[in-house]
Amino acid sequence: MKSKIALTFDKCKKAKRPALITYTVAGDNTKNNSLKILNKISKHADILELGFPHNTPIADGGQIQGSSHRALKNGIKLKDVFQIVKKFKKNNPSKPIILMGYFNLIYQNGEDSFLKSCKSSGVDGIIIVDLPYPENKIFANKCKKKSINFIQLLSPTTSKERMKKIVKDSHDMIYYISMLSTTGGKLKVSPKKILKNYNIIKRVNPRKNLVIGFGITDKSISALKSADGLVVGSMLCKTITNSLKMRQNPVTNLDKVVYSLKRKII
Amino acid sequence: MSLKIKKNTPLIDQHDNNFMYGGKFGGNFIPETLKKPIDDLTKLFARLRKDKKFLRERDHYFTSYVGAPTPFIKLENLSDNLGGAQIYAKVVSEANGGAHKIYNATVHCLIAKKAGKKYVVGDTGAGYAGKMLSMAAKKFGLKCKIFMGAKDITRQRPNVEAIRKNGATIVPVTTGSQTLVDAVSECMRYWVSNCDTTHMCVGSTVGPNIFIKICAWSTAQISRELIKQVFEEFGKIPKNLKLINCVGGGSSAAGFWNEFMDTHAEFIGVEAGGPKNSKLHAAPLTNGSKIGILHGAAQYVIQDKEGQIGSTESISAGLDYPGISPLHCFLKDTKRAKYTSASDEDALKAYQLVSKLENISPSLEPSHAFAEAIRIAPKLKSSEVIIVNSCGDSLKDKDIIKQKLGYYTR
16 A cells, blocks of 8 residues: 555646645644644645754754754653644644654654554654664664655765665655755755756656755745655744744744745646 | 673774664764765774874874873872872873863864865864864864854853964854753754865764764873883782773773773773752763763763753863763773762862862863862772873863852962
8 A cells, every 4th residue: 555655746746746845843833833833734735744853953953943942942742742743633634744853752762662653643754864874774664564654865975875775775755955954054056956966866766756855945946846845844944933023923924935835836 | 681891902993883882872873964974084084093104193293292191190299188099190181282182183183184174173162172173273274163152152261262362263052051062063063064075073982983983092192101101100000090080071081091991990980960959960870861862872861751961060061961972881881980970069179179289280170080089099098099180271260260269370
């Protein structure tokens, strides 16, 4: 049986557009709001990434750090993250949701217990920022056994040889990091250059769904729309930050932003 | 299964294929982007450490630039005052710049040159790692950027001034607790974005495996000198010998003990216990913290049940870190070394006594080690020997000491 993630990519390909993938942090700016945000933006977004925050992130830029900080200040715990997913899935059972975070939280929770909670709440995929290949092999296999997608990452520094191995071991989605940067950095590489690297990876196995993330905003998204999927994260976190600053409702503002992102890629 | 240390094998090389010590400490928990730079650095270092020319170069700079060997002296007044064991100090603070951080900094700059990098970045807590990296960068013609917690910038002013004087840029880190842990995170984040042009120096035996290796390999100079000095003084390694060292990240202790690993010398590591009236501390080994992942490596680390890294508190910025080198976790679990802690107050008292009686002035980090020496010396026989690594000079702490004691004389 095809996974919901794979089905989503099939659907987008039929519509000749990339999948729009959003990233928001669970508990930002409150537990309730982050659920409301997911419910709202899922009208436009195809796949939802939900960050489970860590207070010592080694690969996140300022915007996502800020969101994580807000969420942790609100006392978000892993069990709340699963609650949010469960509630979301109740109304949106076919919309894929991917958890993203750092390994220590999974390590403390216990890998098996974490996956059990993923399964029972309806998580479709997992991205772990600091568990690279091949160290992630054992955990990735555990995910596979539970029919949860383990999403491998590739970056501009990944060698061709390594790339082939990672693609071969990947599940239904691979994440290409657009440039040497933490999340939300200014796009310092041209979309043309990013797509050139993207196509090199695609040629390794054209059937694999490959998405691009890091530094993508409303300004650059349409230039990258030939990809299988595009991830926007920091821009959304920034929208929440700005909404709070201006005492506006982050939920409605985010809805507008995601809608306009979608308009740019269809 | 109990963990064992292998004989005749450098401690830094006692990891498995996943770079884990004892199957559970260390490793490389890093973003994909850093995989290649770390692989490249791992290969380069493996080659360089076997390269006779590189070793000659290292030895040359350790002698002519760092000032090896640093003195090994008997603290007669302190020993007499306490009664009991004979107390000695390895005065590593006499090294160029005033602390052991110069070894790691020098080696990193030599490696950066070999790697063809023009920029070097590093983290710092007490400011010594930053000061030394900026010094070495200046010497070897590299551009240097230092990440330092905003709280530490305020409390370690003299080293901040030194870093600026050396022409390096200081990047104040204002996230989290604004101390060493945040400086290391921010430095790693910077490296993720700039790893194509920039060499990163982690300031202690923490972080992804290669940084632990390079750092401990560099500070091993301390015990290479010391073991010779011990033989000159005693004709042998004394039957009852305790080597006492403070541990924060653990770089000076790793270097102080390295050459004695296969001998009968006892190792005592002293963590920062924090203020007596505070629940906070920086002593994960002493207080039984669980294994977690911090800055790319599995280690005992202060954290909550969820895995969020915990807050720490210590008078000494250099020890104020929630984690501890995987090497020390390994030494603890193999029972090769023992770990304890000293409070802020005990460290200050130790500083006071040592600087009053002796012609050395240890910084607040080694003052933690002296506190333990002072505590146990009276209970030991006069035939027993304690050597304390006086790994940093107090000058950087003058503001804190003045505030706490009302005076500071150097």
